[in-house]
Amino acid sequence: MNFGCPETSLQQMHDLLQVVDTALKEISSRQYAGGELYVDALQKVLGNRKRRGPDSIFIVFEIPGKDAVKGRVFFMNGDGFVEHSGSITMLESSAYAINLINGDIELSNWCDSCESIAHYQGKFHPAVKKVLARPISNFVSKKISGEPRGAIIAFNYPDEATTYDADVLNSLSVVIGSVVTLSTEMHETESAFNYTIEALARSCEAADEETGNHIVRVNRYSELLAKAIGMGGQFVRAIASSAQMHDVGKVHIPSFIIRKEGSLTDEEMTIMKQHPHFGAKIIGDAPRLSMAREIALSHHENWDGSGYPGAVKREDIPLSGRIVKVADIYDALRSKRSYKPALSHEQVLAIFRSGDDRVCPTEHFDPALLRAFFKIEHKMAGIYADLG
């Protein structure tokens, strides 16, 4: 028996941890299909030359839909791991597939059950033999639980397949299965979270005059502006879903003030200026909503400190708030309001260049964002055209 030596098992454990570590780092930004992680792990962990020979072959089976079991085939090529151009499809009801899917873990060497390797080939499905094209001398197979169900099989270990090899395949499938389950659950929670904050933003918007797609467009403009100034993926994703919460606090402002035609009295303006605080209070202190909270609180601050509610200046205004301010004002100018008609993109460009009686671009906007705006203004117009 060729048991794994301590050096090999340590190396394999290290390789497996590396696959898991990489997967976990990316888990919040992508959802793993089971197959791709199993392939990564097989390549890294079982591609180790000490336990693989030139005839080593791996198959990852999945049951993606009804009835069919589909297999992707990989073989060793020098130090590398190459996917075979052919794949395997067989019926889930075939005896071979039933054994695979129900058998949990199986370890088999030809000499334990047959008189010859040639005789041993009779154990395998014709579709498997056809794609492998090499005699099979041993294998370890492991059922994959979870979604999608399936199995992984490693064929043709050097000399014999051992209990050590079975343990490695078993650990691999348990660990990768957990990552896939975690990824699926995280993305379900993420969808529920996104649905909830959109529902909150929409329900508060109903109290406002800004109906329709205003909040969706502000999300999109903010995302574009954040990308245009070179912000990283995490910031861009956060602002693309947090910007829509900027005015949730308006739900506490009497509707006669929100819908008033013409300018507000000083007293009405004082009430209106409380909506950033109300918004921050509604959003609360959850770390996951910290950007939404800072946007709600800071989207009416001005670069020169003349805004509200904190009269904060320049970089003391959170970047997210400075971005949403540009996005929100662009959209407000493009849209019809009780106190003004809708303006064309060109009219808004003129205001962003030279200002008007309400907007003073150089005093109100972060200059870097104003420059970014002029670089991508055609894309902003495109969003309004698509979602207006």
Ligand SMILES: [Fe+2]
């Ligand atoms: Fe606001």
Ligand SMILES: [Fe+2]
């Ligand atoms: Fe708004």
